[in-house]
Amino acid sequence: MLKKFIPFFILFALIGILGKELFYSKPNELPSALLGEDIPTFALPDLFKPQKLFTHKDLKGRVALLNVWATWCYACGMEQSMLLKISSEYHVPIYGIDYKDNAEEAIAWLNQNGNPYVMIGNDKRGDVAIDLGVYGTPETFVISPQGKILYRHVGVIDQAAWDETLYPLIKKFGGR
Amino acid sequence: MSFFLRILIFISFFNLSYAYSPSSLPSDQLTRFQTLTKEIRCLVCQNQNIADSNAPLANDLREKVFTMMSEKKSNEEIKDYLVKRYGEFILLQPRFNKLTFILWTFPLIGLTCVLFFLIRFIKPSGK
Amino acid sequence: MIRLFGEISLIFALFCSLIQSVLPLLGHWRHHPYLSAFARPSALAQFIFILIAYILLTIAFTTNDFSIAYVAANSHASLPLMYRMTAVWGAHEGSILLWILILNAWTLATAMNDAPRNVALTLSILGLISFCFLCFLLLTSNPFLPTTGPQLGRDLNPLLQDPGFVIHPPMLYIGYVGFSVAFAMTMAALIRGQLDTAWAQLTRRFAVAAWCFLTLGITLGSWWAYRVLGWGGFWFWDPVENASLLPWLSGTALIHVLVLAEKRQTAKGWAALLALICFALSLLGTFLVRSGVLISAHTFANDPARGIFLLLLLAILITAALAVYVIRLPTFAKTEARPFFWLSRDTALMLNSGLLIVAMMTILLGTLYPLVLDAFHLGTISVGAPYFNSVMTPLVLIVMVFMGLGPLCRWEKQPIHLFVQQAAKNFFLGLITAISLLWSIMGQLDVIPVISLMLSIWIILSIVGSVRSLPGMSFAHTGFAIMVIGIMLSSFLSEERETRMHPGNAVDLGPYQFFFIDTKSVSGTNYRGIRANFDVVKNKHHVTNLYPEKRIYTVRDMVMTTVDIHPGVFRDLYIALGDPLSDDDWSVRIYYKPFMRWVWFGGVIMMLGGLLVILQRKENRAKRC
Numbered sequence: 001m002l003k004k005f006i007p008f009f010i011l012f013a014l015i016g017i018l019g020k021e022l023f024y025s026k027p028n029e030l031p032s033a034l035l036g037e038d039i040p041t042f043a044l045p046d047l048f049k050p051q052k053l054f055t056h057k058d059l060k061g062r063v064a065l066l067n068v069w070a071t072w073c074y075a076c077g078m079e080q081s082m083l084l085k086i087s088s089e090y091h092v093p094i095y096g097i098d099y100k101d102n103a104e105e106a107i108a109w110l111n112q113n114g115n116p117y118v119m120i121g122n123d124k125r126g127d128v129a130i131d132l133g134v135y136g137t138p139e140t141f142v143i144s145p146q147g148k149i150l151y152r153h154v155g156v157i158d159q160a161a162w163d164e165t166l167y168p169l170i171k172k173f174g175g176r
Numbered sequence: 177m178s179f180f181l182r183i184l185i186f187i188s189f190f191n192l193s194y195a196y197s198p199s200s201l202p203s204d205q206l207t208r209f210q211t212l213t214k215e216i217r218c219l220v221c222q223n224q225n226i227a228d229s230n231a232p233l234a235n236d237l238r239e240k241v242f243t244m245m246s247e248k249k250s251n252e253e254i255k256d257y258l259v260k261r262y263g264e265f266i267l268l269q270p271r272f273n274k275l276t277f278i279l280w281t282f283p284l285i286g287l288t289c290v291l292f293f294l295i296r297f298i299k300p301s302g303k
Numbered sequence: 304m305i306r307l308f309g310e311i312s313l314i315f316a317l318f319c320s321l322i323q324s325v326l327p328l329l330g331h332w333r334h335h336p337y338l339s340a341f342a343r344p345s346a347l348a349q350f351i352f353i354l355i356a357y358i359l360l361t362i363a364f365t366t367n368d369f370s371i372a373y374v375a376a377n378s379h380a381s382l383p384l385m386y387r388m389t390a391v392w393g394a395h396e397g398s399i400l401l402w403i404l405i406l407n408a409w410t411l412a413t414a415m416n417d418a419p420r421n422v423a424l425t426l427s428i429l430g431l432i433s434f435c436f437l438c439f440l441l442l443t444s445n446p447f448l449p450t451t452g453p454q455l456g457r458d459l460n461p462l463l464q465d466p467g468f469v470i471h472p473p474m475l476y477i478g479y480v481g482f483s484v485a486f487a488m489t490m491a492a493l494i495r496g497q498l499d500t501a502w503a504q505l506t507r508r509f510a511v512a513a514w515c516f517l518t519l520g521i522t523l524g525s526w527w528a529y530r531v532l533g534w535g536g537f538w539f540w541d542p543v544e545n546a547s548l549l550p551w552l553s554g555t556a557l558i559h560v561l562v563l564a565e566k567r568q569t570a571k572g573w574a575a576l577l578a579l580i581c582f583a584l585s586l587l588g589t590f591l592v593r594s595g596v597l598i599s600a601h602t603f604a605n606d607p608a609r610g611i612f613l614l615l616l617l618a619i620l621i622t623a624a625l626a627v628y629v630i631r632l633p634t635f636a637k638t639e640a641r642p643f644f645w646l647s648r649d650t651a652l653m654l655n656s657g658l659l660i661v662a663m664m665t666i667l668l669g670t671l672y673p674l675v676l677d678a679f680h681l682g683t684i685s686v687g688a689p690y691f692n693s694v695m696t697p698l699v700l701i702v703m704v705f706m707g708l709g710p711l712c713r714w715e716k717q718p719i720h721l722f723v724q725q726a727a728k729n730f731f732l733g734l735i736t737a738i739s740l741l742w743s744i745m746g747q748l749d750v751i752p753v754i755s756l757m758l759s760i761w762i763i764l765s766i767v768g769s770v771r772s773l774p775g776m777s778f779a780h781t782g783f784a785i786m787v788i789g790i791m792l793s794s795f796l797s798e799e800r801e802t803r804m805h806p807g808n809a810v811d812l813g814p815y816q817f818f819f820i821d822t823k824s825v826s827g828t829n830y831r832g833i834r835a836n837f838d839v840v841k842n843k844h845h846v847t848n849l850y851p852e853k854r855i856y857t858v859r860d861m862v863m864t865t866v867d868i869h870p871g872v873f874r875d876l877y878i879a880l881g882d883p884l885s886d887d888d889w890s891v892r893i894y895y896k897p898f899m900r901w902v903w904f905g906g907v908i909m910m911l912g913g914l915l916v917i918l919q920r921k922e923n924r925a926k927r928c
Contacts (some may be wrong), residue, residue: 004629011625015618017671017678022610025677029596030219033263048574095289100232126236133231133261199802215657215689222600223541225687226462230882268687275681281696283665287701290657297653298645299406299569 017145029101032141032152037086039066040149044111049108054121058095059143063150063173065094065166066141067117067158071109073137079156083116085125086162092170096120099137100131142166144173198242205245212251213238216258217266225268306371309359309447316403317350317437319345323430327423331494332640339423343414346426349433350407353640354573357404360446361391366702373397373446374760378698379858381829389469390459395593395603396446398472402589403436405473405480409592413484413509424491425484426524426703431584432483434877435616443609458829460859466731474545474599479585482550483512485557485580493631503565506578507558511775514912521547522906533864533879535799535894543601545670552663563652567714570653571630573611577656579624584663586617596674631845651709653664658702665694696751700758703787706780707733707761708902710769733761745796754820755791759784777917779912785904792898799894805887813895814842817849822889830854832865835889837878839869851878871877875899915922 031064034040039056046052059066067083069076087094096117098106103122110117123129132141133152142150151169153161194201196210213227218234226234226241237258258266270276323345330338352538360373364387377393392398410429417425440446485506492502524544527536538544557577564574590613591597595605644650669686676682711725737757741748762784766777800812809818818838825834832854839846852865870875874897881890 007625007629008622011618011621014671015614018590018594018596018677019611019614020678021674022594022607022614025596025674030263030265030683033259033261126232130236130240131261135262145264199800215641215687217685217687223539223598223687224600228532228536263683265683265685268685269689269693270686275676276672276684279669279686279690280694282668283661283698286661286664287658290654290661294650294657295656298650 004054010089016079029154030135032149034149035150035151039143039149040128042128042131044097044120044123044128047096047120047122050103050122052121054095056090056147058119060145060147062093062172063146064118064143065092065170066143068097068099068132068134068137068139070099070137070143071105072101073099075156076138077113079138080113080116082157082159082162084114086157087116087118090167090170093118097132098122098138099123099130099134100126104147140166198238201245208251209245210240212245212254213241215268216241216254217268219262219266226265305359305363305368305903306447306449307364309356310441310445311354311612312356312359313437313441313445313447313457314570315350316356317434317441319349319352320430320434320437320605321542324427327430328745331424340353342423342430346407346414346430350431353400353404353407356692357391358399360397360400360430361388361892363390364388367456369456370450371446372448372450372454374456375450375454376457377459379829381858382459382464383828383900384458386459386468390463393463393468395609396440396444398476398603399436399440399444400446401442401473402476405435405476406433406436409477409484409509409513411483413487413707416509417488417505421488421491421495421502423485424494428485428490429486432487432620435620438618439609439612443606443612456475456858458914461830461854461856461859461861461863464856465527465531467523467530471520471523471527474516474523476596477516478517478520479547479550479588480515480583481516482554482557482578482581484513484710485578486624490579490920491818493575493627496631496634498564498571500565500568502735503561503571504882506574507561507565509912510554510558510561510578510581511916512723515910515917518549518906518910518913521551522903522910524912525906526903529899530866530868533866534892535797535877535879535896537899540555540583540669540688541601542597542599542670543588545666545691546591549667550581552579552659556659556663557581558913559652559659560656562721563649567649569649571602573656575628575721577660579621579628580660582624583621584667586613586620588618589898590614591670597670602874611840632858645733646712646719647716648709648712648714648721648807651712654705655702655709658698658705658722662695662698662702662718665698666691669694672886689797690733690784699787700754703755703758703762703784706783707758707765710765710773710776710780729761733757734766736760744792751790752795756788758787765770766809774916775912775913775916777914779909782905782910782912784905785908786903789898789901790905793896794903796897797894799892801881801890801892803884803888804891810891810893811863813874815846815895816879817893819889819891820848825852827854829858830856830863833880833882835891839866847876849876849878851880853883853923860918870900872900873897 021107039059041056043053043055046054069079083094086092094116096119098120100123106122121128134156138156141155144150144155150173151165153166157166198206201209209215210227214225216226216237218224218226218229218237220231220233226237233247241254245259255267255271264270270279300303322341326338326341326345330336330341349416351653363371363374364378365384367374367378367380367387373394377397378387378392382390390397395763402571406429410426410433413425413429414422488502488506488509492498497668501510525537528539529535541748557574558576560570560577563570588609592599592601593603594608594610594613669691672686673684676684707729708726734757735755735758738748741752741756743754761782766780770777798813800810802810804819806809806819806821809816816839818840820831820836820838822835825832832852834852835848837851839849845870849867849869851867854863855861855864858862864879866877868877877896879892881892883889
């Protein structure tokens with residue numbers, strides 16, 4: 001008798017899974033594979049002063065954001081005002097990685113639109129980005145004071161994402 | 177040079193880094209390169225592998241694979257490297273572990289069931 | 304104006320579909336033939352209203368009526384006329400309208416062919432399906448919505464501006480939707496409590512017809528992808544492709560088991576279940592393609608509301624159908640106890656259906672597995688082409704082994720030694736032919752090519768004796784064998800070269816030389832581009848010129864690679880332009896693909912086999928009268 005209900009169970013299980021996926025899945029947003037890991041070692045020339053190096057050690061000490069961006073990335077422009085707000089109002093240090101970009105254009109762009117970054121590394125070949133598991137721009141990592149990757153946000157940071165996910169996480173780790 | 181061509185070159189700006197040339201590989205290594213790149217997903221494309229894509233990230237990853245192959249790394253090491261940074265998602269052929277083992281054993285189980293049902297069908301009451 | 308009449312037509316059609324589904328059901332329940340008589344007229348009326356709506360939408364496209372949002376999103380004044388007419392199905396809303404139109408066309412065909420005592424219920428169920436889809440259309444995917452603000456048209460996606468687009472979706476939909484007929488007939492028969500020979504006969508005809516179109520649709524899709532995507536591939540195990548392959552596999556199982564149901568009066572329960580599964584898979588496919596849960600190169604724009612609607616539709620229809628099936632199953636199970644001999648055509652057909660269903664479920668599992676893992680927060684994995692290729696190859700080879708044995712079996716018993724003799728003959732003949740052919744073509748023997756070529760020849764040999772009596776089966780099986788030869792040989796023998804060239808360079812590939820002559824600018828109504836001219840030479844004889852292009856479609860600002868192909872019976876030559884590397888240099892991809900055409904040639908022959916099955920049965924009917 002119970003045998004008759006097996007196909008129904010299978011059907012409902014399938015529908016349930018599909019329904020859940022419909023609401024909750026974001027197939028184009030990957031969770032970072034490096035969550036909880038140390039930030040990979042890197043040493044990039046600083047964008048403004050190429051003799052100086054921006055390394056992974058600079059990210060230790062307090063919770064910080066690492067933002068991967070480029071001038072050719074339209075969406076990164078949309079994020080600019082939010083980043084400026086984060087650094088000036090919320091006082092969270094933001095470090096930047098300029099991904100496969102032209103250094104002069106990047107400097108000009110920052111001078112024109114404002115520079116929210118404490119330091120920026122010039123990742124001309126994109127190797128550091130691959131080490132971080134970056135697959136598109138903009139992407140922003142939340143780094144713990146010990147230098148571990150806490151979270152990766154894919155895409156533009158807007159006020160909603162900041163209020164719901166990023167800022168609570170930062171506060172948890174000692175940011176103001 | 178036509179305006180159109182200028183646009184195209186601008187768009188393909190990042191492909192100018194043709195420092196690597198897989199066609200310089202000996203033929204068995206070339207086959208290995210082609211097979212390997214067909215097993216790695218292009219993350220910014222809709223369901224393509226990095227062999228069949230011109231996206232900048234795909235080109236970068238192909239170059240990375242080429243570089244690692246030149247450093248005599250094995251396929252496993254290359255895949256591990258990519259998975260560490262991008263997750264299992266980047267491999268188009270899921271690796272055999274306890275989560276995916278059903279994918280690999282299902283056909284066998286299925287065939288066994290078919291045999292079972294067929295025997296029951298031919299001899300319904302075990303005559 | 305068009306908008307208004309279009310929407311009114313759709314609403315009338317909705318009303319007709321309601322009548323068509325409810326009244327005959329009531330008529331059956333209450334034994335009122337008067338109510339059941341509403342079935343045919345309302346089916347005709349519904350068809351006419353849907354046709355009107357479809358024609359109006361086409362008119363809107365051809366006259367560039369950009370006051371309709373759907374037209375504005377998918378067309379442009381500079382789009383060539385042919386594509387303006389076919390852009391109707393270029394995106395979600397219009398393709399659902401096409402779906403409903405085709406469903407009603409099939410309904411009409413059923414209305415004209417079904418036996419009078421069955422037709423009312425069958426039409427009622429088809430009407431119910433149509434009603435559900437019309438609700439879906441009107442509530443979430445209305446193609447007649449107005450635009451907000453003035454529009455100039457966004458042009459059709461350049462990937463779709465190809466002759467393949469003109470024919471592939473309609474053929475595919477006709478096939479996909481056609482299995483609804485088999486489903487409806489089966490449900491009607493179950494409700495009436497009679498799975499009789501008449502049901503099996505008619506369902507089989509309609510299922511084979513649907514199968515023909517689905518085979519053609521999938522073949523055309525593969526051909527189109529090969530032409531348009533620029534990398535020489537023809538099947539990618541993309542979720543949307545899998546979504547069309549699943550009903551094809553279960554449909555093939557269905558048409559084989561229906562032979563058993565019709566000629567041997569056995570396996571009726573299994574046939575009915577397969578009809579249900581086919582339909583469920585086509586609904587599931589529709590859901591997967593349009594809901595956005597899977598990453599695919601083909602998906603339409605996502606909208607959760609549409610996804611929910613389709614999921615609910617799927618849930619309700621299939622639950623109801625399963626319920627009917629489970630309740631009615633005992634009533635016909637008793638008539639089935641017919642002893643089988645293990646070595647008979649009956650067993651072969653049952654085995655075939657089992658193998659095909661295992662193949663279908665393997666693909667289904669692979670396609671859905673990432674979703675399942677993600678739903679349980681167990682991680683994100685990819686299940687892509689390499690997996691499917693590894694897993695399906697052995698399965699297909701196993702199917703081919705039995706495909707070559709089945710036609711050798713007779714119904715009921717047969718002397719075993721004769722069967723073994725014939726099978727052994729075919730085996731050795733096949734093996735020798737395969738080895739000699741491969742040796743002469745490839746100069747080396749690899750395991751998989753030898754096995755698959757041997758099995759293809761094995762299959763062809765097995766039908767040699769049946770060409771007269773069963774032309775349909777013979778052609779269909781031969782077509783499949785040819786397709787496998789094409790797939791296997793083209794993947795083992797193909798060569799590709801990706802190099803940097805400028806005009807004046809030459810490249811060798813296989814027995815051919817490719818000379819890059821020059822480039823020049825070209826333009827079409829809605830694009831500008833560069834066309835390269837390649838001279839192809841073999842043994843100092845000029846073979847052809849190939850003109851690959853790189854185009855920019857101005858409205859959408861999309862760059863498209865237009866491949867040029869020189870097709871041939873025994874090989875394809877395929878050139879694609881990569882990216883321009885500097886003023887004169889281009890990255891060029893050249894492919895030499897032997898036996899590529901055999902893949903689609905085989906598909907078409909399979910379809911012809913199906914057509915022969917339908918035509919032959921018409922002949923038999925005529926003879927009997």
